[in-house]
Amino acid sequence: MKDVLRAAGITKRFAGILALDDVSLRIGEGERVGLIGPNGAGKTTLFNCLLGVLAADGGTVEVAGRDVSRLRAHRRARLGLGRTFQRIELFPETSVRDHLLIAERVRRGTGRLWKDLLGLGRPTAEETRRCDEVLELLGLVELADAPVERLSLGQGRLVEVGRALMTRPAMLLLDEPSSGLDRAETAALATTLREVQREQGFAILLVEHDVELVTGFTTRSYVLDFGRLIAEGPTGEVMASDSVRAAYLGTYAPPGTTGRDGAQAETVTAATASVAGRAATTGTATTTEEETR
Amino acid sequence: MATDSSSVGADFLRAVLQGAPPGAVYALVALGFVLTYQTSGVFNLAFGAQAYVSAAMYFKARLIWGWPTVWAVLLSVVVLAPLVGLALELLIFKHLRSASAVSKLVVAIGLAVALPNLFDIITSFKPASGVTPVGVVPGGADVFYSVFGLYRFSRNELVDMGVALVAVIGLGAVFRFSPIGLRMRAVVESARMTELNGIAASRVAAFSWALSSLFAGVAGVLIAPRFNTLGSSDFFSLMVVAIAAAAVGSLASLPLALAGGLGLGIVIAELNTFLPRWGTDSAWVRTVQDNLTPSVPFLVLFAVLALVPGIRRAQGAGDPLSGVEPPPTARAGRPDPRRAMAMRLLGAAVVAGGGAVVLTRGDQLWVYQVTQAVVIAIIFLSVTVITGTGGQISLCQGAFAAIGACTVYQLAVRYDMSVLVAMLLGGLVAAAVGAFLSLPVRRLGGIWTAIATLAFAYFFDAVMIKLSWVGGGAASLLRGTAVPRPRLGPWDLSHENTFLVFAAVVLAVVAAAVVALRSGTFGRSLIALRGSEVGAQSIGISAARTRLTAFAVSAFIAGLGGGLLAISQRDVNYGANFTPFAALFWTVLVVALGSRSVPGALIAAAAFALFEPLVLGGAVVGWLTRERHPLPSLFPIDGKWLFILFGLAAIQFARHPEGLVEYGLSGRSRPARPGQPAIGGNRS
Numbered sequence: 001m002k003d004v005l006r007a008a009g010i011t012k013r014f015a016g017i018l019a020l021d022d023v024s025l026r027i028g029e030g031e032r033v034g035l036i037g038p039n040g041a042g043k044t045t046l047f048n049c050l051l052g053v054l055a056a057d058g059g060t061v062e063v064a065g066r067d068v069s070r071l072r073a074h075r076r077a078r079l080g081l082g083r084t085f086q087r088i089e090l091f092p093e094t095s096v097r098d099h100l101l102i103a104e105r106v107r108r109g110t111g112r113l114w115k116d117l118l119g120l121g122r123p124t125a126e127e128t129r130r131c132d133e134v135l136e137l138l139g140l141v142e143l144a145d146a147p148v149e150r151l152s153l154g155q156g157r158l159v160e161v162g163r164a165l166m167t168r169p170a171m172l173l174l175d176e177p178s179s180g181l182d183r184a185e186t187a188a189l190a191t192t193l194r195e196v197q198r199e200q201g202f203a204i205l206l207v208e209h210d211v212e213l214v215t216g217f218t219t220r221s222y223v224l225d226f227g228r229l230i231a232e233g234p235t236g237e238v239m240a241s242d243s244v245r246a247a248y249l250g251t252y253a254p255p256g257t258t259g260r261d262g263a264q265a266e267t268v269t270a271a272t273a274s275v276a277g278r279a280a281t282t283g284t285a286t287t288t289e290e291e292t293r
Numbered sequence: 294m295a296t297d298s299s300s301v302g303a304d305f306l307r308a309v310l311q312g313a314p315p316g317a318v319y320a321l322v323a324l325g326f327v328l329t330y331q332t333s334g335v336f337n338l339a340f341g342a343q344a345y346v347s348a349a350m351y352f353k354a355r356l357i358w359g360w361p362t363v364w365a366v367l368l369s370v371v372v373l374a375p376l377v378g379l380a381l382e383l384l385i386f387k388h389l390r391s392a393s394a395v396s397k398l399v400v401a402i403g404l405a406v407a408l409p410n411l412f413d414i415i416t417s418f419k420p421a422s423g424v425t426p427v428g429v430v431p432g433g434a435d436v437f438y439s440v441f442g443l444y445r446f447s448r449n450e451l452v453d454m455g456v457a458l459v460a461v462i463g464l465g466a467v468f469r470f471s472p473i474g475l476r477m478r479a480v481v482e483s484a485r486m487t488e489l490n491g492i493a494a495s496r497v498a499a500f501s502w503a504l505s506s507l508f509a510g511v512a513g514v515l516i517a518p519r520f521n522t523l524g525s526s527d528f529f530s531l532m533v534v535a536i537a538a539a540a541v542g543s544l545a546s547l548p549l550a551l552a553g554g555l556g557l558g559i560v561i562a563e564l565n566t567f568l569p570r571w572g573t574d575s576a577w578v579r580t581v582q583d584n585l586t587p588s589v590p591f592l593v594l595f596a597v598l599a600l601v602p603g604i605r606r607a608q609g610a611g612d613p614l615s616g617v618e619p620p621p622t623a624r625a626g627r628p629d630p631r632r633a634m635a636m637r638l639l640g641a642a643v644v645a646g647g648g649a650v651v652l653t654r655g656d657q658l659w660v661y662q663v664t665q666a667v668v669i670a671i672i673f674l675s676v677t678v679i680t681g682t683g684g685q686i687s688l689c690q691g692a693f694a695a696i697g698a699c700t701v702y703q704l705a706v707r708y709d710m711s712v713l714v715a716m717l718l719g720g721l722v723a724a725a726v727g728a729f730l731s732l733p734v735r736r737l738g739g740i741w742t743a744i745a746t747l748a749f750a751y752f753f754d755a756v757m758i759k760l761s762w763v764g765g766g767a768a769s770l771l772r773g774t775a776v777p778r779p780r781l782g783p784w785d786l787s788h789e790n791t792f793l794v795f796a797a798v799v800l801a802v803v804a805a806a807v808v809a810l811r812s813g814t815f816g817r818s819l820i821a822l823r824g825s826e827v828g829a830q831s832i833g834i835s836a837a838r839t840r841l842t843a844f845a846v847s848a849f850i851a852g853l854g855g856g857l858l859a860i861s862q863r864d865v866n867y868g869a870n871f872t873p874f875a876a877l878f879w880t881v882l883v884v885a886l887g888s889r890s891v892p893g894a895l896i897a898a899a900a901f902a903l904f905e906p907l908v909l910g911g912a913v914v915g916w917l918t919r920e921r922h923p924l925p926s927l928f929p930i931d932g933k934w935l936f937i938l939f940g941l942a943a944i945q946f947a948r949h950p951e952g953l954v955e956y957g958l959s960g961r962s963r964p965a966r967p968g969q970p971a972i973g974g975n976r977s
């Protein structure tokens with residue numbers, strides 16, 4: 001299987017804290033991969049480094065075998081990396097359809113200033129048709145002309161997915177798509193994502209806290225803690241492994257053994273503890289580093 | 294000045310001494326500016342206006358009321374300055390705590406325009422020419438004290454340095470020893486704390502506004518004797534110099550702002566000392582001196598913005614809360630389509646009817662004033678593109694327009710080119726400059742674009758316009774910058790009515806282009822970028838390239854309009870039309886009335902050119918009363934009200950970025966819910 005995305009040795013530092021420490025991962029074509037870890041583990045930062053929103057301090061990123069480490073975010077997006085955001089990033093004062101139309105236009109690369117000036121810059125029938133297809137797929141047809149300010153969070157996340165899909169991504173990076181959604185909305189989103197992914201065959205890297213969503217949706221997972229990869233493997237095994245349970249999941253037991261809600265509460269507790277312990281760990285790390293120099 | 298002891302070392306030291314007093318004043322302003330920026334997140338471009346208010350109050354009390362110095366200082370500096378600061382904080386900025394930095398900047402720009410005029414009206418103050426502002430000590434400019442035989446300080450200069458020293462020590466003591474000062478320091482270190490932590494933060498903000506405004510007042514009274522007459526634009530320039538000083542410390546560090554202010558004063562003095570000496574040998578150094586020295590602050594400011602990539606993050610560096618962004622402003626309901634259509638028809642009828650009346654029955658003056666409105670509307674559409682569609686604040690639209698006007702002058706007068714071709718070329722030259730200007734700042738965005746463009750506007754003002762191949766140089770001082778009116782086929786544009794029709798046609802074409810651009814790829818990309826830069830990038834939109842295009846397009850329109858303005862006035866008239874401070878008001882007007890739409894720009898232009906004669910001059914009331922009753926003695930109302938009304942109107946930008954016109958159309962049936970994030974939990 002060819003890799004859509006390969007990252008090696010990604011390191012990122014923020015004013016003293018080591019947010020990512022030598023992270024390497026690879027994702028094959030059409031593969032569904034999870035990325036889990038407690039709050040503040042560096043998952044969003046890893047996304048931003050992979051996508052070029054943040055400049056990594058070290059490491060390389062390859063998309064379909066091409067080194068993109070020095071390319072800016074929009075160039076990487078055009079090479080097939082689509083994404084959604086943990087904190088929603090829509091374009092206020094425009095409609096749902098507008099979001100998809102501009103993405104489609106940029107993908108085609110047919111926009112020219114002189115065409116705009118001659119009034120030829122309006123969406124073509126072909127573009128509108130493709131946009132309607134995706135709206136249909138995501139169940140957003142009724143909301144097509146609604147300004148995004150009036151959407152619910154769940155609908156907003158769907159619009160982000162739709163916007164990303166218009167770029168025909170080879171790979172979609174989803175940053176906590178379930179955050180802020182209730183159970184029913186999460187389930188609906190998961191169903192939609194699964195369908196779309198099956199149909200279009202892009203790869204997925206999913207950051208998620210919702211254990212059920214991760215286990216049900218991904219085949220393989222990476223676990224990030226304090227900016228370091230601490231485990232990797234088939235999602236089921238990773239979730240069950242002792243080191244992961246110790247570092248991240250606490251006393252988590254696979255679904256079925258205890259109630260779901262209990263499991264989630266434990267996850268949250270573990271995550272909080274982990275964050276609280278961060279300062280001490282970071283301090284130690286810095287000292288060791290200075291000693292080595 | 295005596296140049297007998299001409300060793301390089303002595304000259305150097307002399308320049309240090311000479312540069313220290315103005316440097317001390319720059320430092321005071323820089324300190325106050327950084328203090329406000331760090332404690333309240335307001336990039337307070339009204340700081341110069343606050344300095345002006347204190348200086349003018351002092352002037353009025355001393356020279357017109359004949360008060361003794363002590364009382365005049367007490368009133369203008371100790372009482373008035375902090376009060377103005379407190380009022381701004383309590384009445385305005387306190388309520389905008391969660392607004393974006395750009396919104397607050399726009400509010401401050403509106404205040405920069407409104408405050409000086411408001412003061413002048415309230416105190417019926419007239420900056421009289423000929424009466425030079427006085428210092429706080431008798432004989433300040435005439436009594437000198439020699440230091441090591443190197444430099445003779447005037448009394449005023451000694452006072453400048455002494456007061457600055459006391460102020461800095463005082464600030465240090467407040468920071469170190471008073472409880473509120475300690476808290477303030479904490480806020481300076483983590484600016485976001487102000488927004489998130491209730492009552493204590495309010496007190497800290499109020500205190501620091503009062504304190505920084507006190508600095509503005511002190512600096513204003515100290516610097517005033519250096520000007521021939523008191524004018525608010527000089528104080529605005531002083532503030533821009535101080536921003537350059539503060540930029541040295543990335544607008545984040547008080548000690549570096551202090552050093553930056555002193556350093557700037559000294560560097561300028563050194564350049565003034567040494568460049569002329571070398572200039573006697575080679576003429577080009579002379580040219581450099583004439584042009585470089587006045588532009589040093591703006592070059593410094595621009596260089597810091599362009600070369601120090603970390604500056605954008607400087608405020609939030611090490612701030613654990615820097616990632617916490619305020620929610621975007623909720624927007625008023627969409628325009629009610631039926632009402633919008635009715636308004637559009639009404640607007641078209643007013644334009645057509647008004648045009649017909651002016652063309653057939655208007656006298657020369659009215660035709661001229663309406664022509665000005667039409668031409669200014671073209672320039673204002675450049676603001677519609679860059680600010681309305683692009684969400685970027687550009688403060689150098691005046692320079693772009695001036696480039697267009699000067700190109701017309703140069704090509705038409707010196708090279709005998711067709712005026713209309715020159716006008717188009719003027720737009721293209723401005724576009725090239727705009728594109729070039731956007732290169733260093735196109736990745737910054739936010740308030741940094743505003744600052745960089747402000748630096749460019751002042752650079753253009755200090756250097757470019759004086760060059761013989763731009764503004765005409767010495768030749769233009771003698772012969773003016775006359776621009777001819779052309780013929781266009783059968784139409785003679787020197788005929789005023791014909792010219793008005795021609796200008797209206799140009800306006801219609803530009804307006805159509807702006808609308809077409811907005812609904813095309815460029816406009817949609819720009820609107821996406823305005824909404825969310827990372828979101829736009831994630832679908833492959835290049836922020837840098839889109840912004841570059843936006844600047845080029847906006848500069849083209851401004852250049853075209855500037856050229857047409859010169860043709861309509863038959864003169865470039867840089868000082869009256871295009872100075873940075875004058876152009877500030879353009880942005881204020883367009884933003885207040887509606888930067889998002891073409892009608893917004895048109896109404897802003899009408900307000901710019903016609904509000905004073907029609908409303909303040911009493912023409913409308915005159916028509917209504919039909920000369921049966923003589924005009925009430927109320928008229929004419931002072932033209933300064935134009936600046937006050939629209940300057941204050943710009944304050945609502947923070948809540949309604951779409952402007953008064955569109956807000957008025959939107960109908961209040963679907964009111965905005967302030968504080969609610971763009972994507973709320975409200976299901977529809």
Ligand SMILES: Nc1ncnc2c1ncn2[C@@H]1O[C@H](COP(=O)(O)OP(=O)(O)O)[C@@H](O)[C@H]1O
Pocket residue numbers: 014015017019037038039040041042043044045046616
């Ligand atoms: N822009 C930033 N500046 C400074 N520190 C940051 C920034 N973004 C993230 N961090 C820090 O990096 C670490 C990882 O954050 P993040 O990637 O958001 O974690 P996650 O997404 O796994 O919850 C956290 O400690 C966070 O405080």
Ligand SMILES: [Mg+2]
Pocket residue numbers: 043044045086
């Ligand atoms: Mg995250």
